[in-house]
Amino acid sequence: MPLLKVHKLTKSFGGLTAVLNVAMELKQGELVGLIGPNGAGKTTVFNLLTGVYVPTSGSIILDKGDAQQELQGLKPHRICKAGVARTFQNIRLFKDLTVFDNVRIAMHKNVQYGLLSSFLHLPSYHREEKRISEATMELLKIFNLDGKKDEYAKNLPYGEQRHLEIARALATSPSLLLLDEPAAGMNPAETAQLTELIKWIREKFNLTILLIEHDMSLVMKICERIYVLDYGILIAEGTPDEIRSNKRVIEAYLGEDVGDV
Amino acid sequence: MKGTLSAQLIRKLILVVLAYAIVQLLISVNIINDYLQATLTTICINIILAVSLNLITGFTGQFSLGHAGFMSIGAYTCALIILKNPTTYNFLLGTLLGALLAALVGFLVGLPTLRLRGDYLAIATLGMAEIIKIMFINMDKITNGPRGLSGIPRFVNWTWLFIFTVGTVLLIRNFLKSSHGRACIAIREDEIAAETMGINITWYKVLAFVIGAFCAGIAGALYASYFYFIKPDIFGFLKSVDILVMVVLGGMGSISGSILAAILLAVISTLLQSFSEIRMILYALILIIIMIFRPQGLLGSREISLSAFNRLGKFFAFEKEAK
Numbered sequence: 090m091p092l093l094k095v096h097k098l099t100k101s102f103g104g105l106t107a108v109l110n111v112a113m114e115l116k117q118g119e120l121v122g123l124i125g126p127n128g129a130g131k132t133t134v135f136n137l138l139t140g141v142y143v144p145t146s147g148s149i150i151l152d153k154g155d156a157q158q159e160l161q162g163l164k165p166h167r168i169c170k171a172g173v174a175r176t177f178q179n180i181r182l183f184k185d186l187t188v189f190d191n192v193r194i195a196m197h198k199n200v201q202y203g204l205l206s207s208f209l210h211l212p213s214y215h216r217e218e219k220r221i222s223e224a225t226m227e228l229l230k231i232f233n234l235d236g237k238k239d240e241y242a243k244n245l246p247y248g249e250q251r252h253l254e255i256a257r258a259l260a261t262s263p264s265l266l267l268l269d270e271p272a273a274g275m276n277p278a279e280t281a282q283l284t285e286l287i288k289w290i291r292e293k294f295n296l297t298i299l300l301i302e303h304d305m306s307l308v309m310k311i312c313e314r315i316y317v318l319d320y321g322i323l324i325a326e327g328t329p330d331e332i333r334s335n336k337r338v339i340e341a342y343l344g345e346d347v348g349d350v
Numbered sequence: 351m352k353g354t355l356s357a358q359l360i361r362k363l364i365l366v367v368l369a370y371a372i373v374q375l376l377i378s379v380n381i382i383n384d385y386l387q388a389t390l391t392t393i394c395i396n397i398i399l400a401v402s403l404n405l406i407t408g409f410t411g412q413f414s415l416g417h418a419g420f421m422s423i424g425a426y427t428c429a430l431i432i433l434k435n436p437t438t439y440n441f442l443l444g445t446l447l448g449a450l451l452a453a454l455v456g457f458l459v460g461l462p463t464l465r466l467r468g469d470y471l472a473i474a475t476l477g478m479a480e481i482i483k484i485m486f487i488n489m490d491k492i493t494n495g496p497r498g499l500s501g502i503p504r505f506v507n508w509t510w511l512f513i514f515t516v517g518t519v520l521l522i523r524n525f526l527k528s529s530h531g532r533a534c535i536a537i538r539e540d541e542i543a544a545e546t547m548g549i550n551i552t553w554y555k556v557l558a559f560v561i562g563a564f565c566a567g568i569a570g571a572l573y574a575s576y577f578y579f580i581k582p583d584i585f586g587f588l589k590s591v592d593i594l595v596m597v598v599l600g601g602m603g604s605i606s607g608s609i610l611a612a613i614l615l616a617v618i619s620t621l622l623q624s625f626s627e628i629r630m631i632l633y634a635l636i637l638i639i640i641m642i643f644r645p646q647g648l649l650g651s652r653e654i655s656l657s658a659f660n661r662l663g664k665f666f667a668f669e670k671e672a673k
Contacts, residue, residue: 139546169548183539185651193529194536198548200529204557207528208521214528221529261548 090152092117092297093138093265098147098161100130100137107133108321110147115265117154120291120298122312124305124332126341130321131301132178135267138299139175140165153264170198174263176254178270178301184243188234188253191242192225195260225260231290232256248279252286259294266290268300272307280304284311309333317341370512377508391506391576393616394515395569400596400608401519402565407594408602408651409526410558411538412464413472417593419479420563422585423455424448424570426486426493429502429580441505441575445514449567455482456563457556464555479590486582498581499574506576514572518565523605525561534558538603599640601647606654611647 095113099106108130115121123131136142138149140163149160151171158171183191200221202213229235232252237245242253251271258266271287272280284307291298302308308315309329317325317332319341325332332338373390376382382390403417428444463474486493493499525531533554536544545551574580596615600607618636622629640648 141542141546164550165542165545166548166550169546175546177543181540181543183536183543186535186539190532190535194532194544194549195547197529197533197536202528204525204530207525207530210524210528217529257547 125318416475416479418589420566421570424567428571452567460559603651607649
């Protein structure tokens with residue numbers, strides 16, 4: 090049984106069908122790419138998977154081995170609790186909060202003390218806050234952000250903001266991580282570094298990763314399988330090599346072949 | 351580490367007790383006379399109101415214009431109970447019941463309206479406060495209608511004021527320093543991101559609203575049992591705006607800012623009492639000037655803490671040594 094099984098996922102906005110009958114399967118530990126031309130519906134798929142949009146029809150099933158859960162129609166915070174975390178295409182950090190707080194807030198779902206303890210700062214509060222702080226620092230160290238923990242998120246350089254978003258997503262201890270254009274706006278050196286980082290966190294945190302990306306050097310290098318979306322419909326699926334030579338994919342990206350030139 | 355922590359706690363405790371004792375002393379030797387005591391009471395009540403509204407508006411980002419409505423529920427509940435049976439025990443019971451009732455109304459109103467954002471929420475909460483006011487006007491048999499309730503026995507003294515003010519401020523401060531409080535702040539920053547990071551935004555918005563309403567209920571009860579007299583008009587739109595002014599003036603998202611603003615506004619309006627004709631004009635002028643030069647409020651989102659005083663102390667100590 091795959092970790093994530095998406096079946097006939099459809100989303101219509103009024104008369105416009107953004108995503109139609111998308112089917113996907115992600116096995117535990119896989120690193121899968123989702124590509125397609127602009128406006129193909131990639132981010133809509135992410136929004137459906139994380140509950141920001143409610144699917145018009147279809148099902149999303151998360152199977153972590155011990156428990157199977159249907160995600161369609163759940164609120165985003167419930168989906169986060171089920172073990173799906175994401176980053177955003179247009180960075181959505183808590184801009185006016187510190188780097189430290191950005192990550193610490195995302196630990197919320199695992200916090201073990203109740204309201205009474207938060208009002209009165211009982212021992213359980215101090216114990217948990219210490220644990221959260223340490224876990225936060227550990228994550229920040231991985232992303233080389235520990236030196237900037239008191240900096241406001243909005244003051245970080247662009248590349249580090251992207252890193253912070255990934256760190257924040259990891260703080261929710263997910264089993265499935267969705268990365269929406271993690272390399273957007275990065276130079277080739279930064280992209281190469283990010284490629285290594287993504288590989289490394291997958292091993293370290295035992296993650297399954299689905300990523301949207303336009304930078305083909307990154308996608309072709311690290312993805313084991315790729316789904317191609319065009320006008321809301323899946324037009325191809327396969328290994329990077331298969332996708333590279335797939336005729337429909339080339340058509341979607343470059344336009345139809347009109348004969349010999 | 352633990353040793354220094356409890357040492358800090360003890361030092362804070364001593365400061366709090368000292369503040370209480372000094373004012374108590376000044377009252378007993380009548381340096382703080384009846385008139386100043388009324389100002390002191392207003393300050394304390396306003397601190398509770400401003401800090402609790404700041405939790406809703408400044409920290410959780412939900413623009414509310416109905417705080418006076420919650421206050422009136424606390425005031426009427428407590429007043430009706432102690433009018434019937436004037437004992438200290440009943441005063442405390444009335445305060446608690448008033449606060450709980452205000453919290454309940456906050457919950458019932460918050461659940462549907464907190465789906466709204468920004469201006470829409472402001473109008474919905476404004477409407478709620480008006481409905482509460484009109485209910486008190488029309489429940490003639492119980493509330494004596496627009497004439498209000500008079501002759502409410504006074505149980506509020508400096509001790510109770512101090513306990514309730516310090517208590518509510520501390521509870522709200524503690525809450526905001528916890529993961530639950532941070533969840534509220536995350537909602538202010540970015541709702542979608544907060545929700546995706548596992549925060550139940552509806553629950554935390556309603557929670558902030560309920561806590562805020564609870565504290566406003568306490569403030570209302572204290573008001574009723576100090577000033578002898580309440581009527582629905584006192585808790586109208588203008589009162590809500592008054593509280594909001596304190597929050598904005600002090601800084602959205604700063605507890606010490608709200609406290610500072612509550613004190614400052616009370617002092618200003620006391621000082622202006624002698625220019626009664628142009629008082630409101632001067633008051634408005636001061637507000638406008640502050641907002642032009644400090645649009646983020648007096649403290650922005652910063653807090654004044656004891657360590658700031660420590661730093662200040664060290665700074666002066668250093669100056670002395672240099673000499």
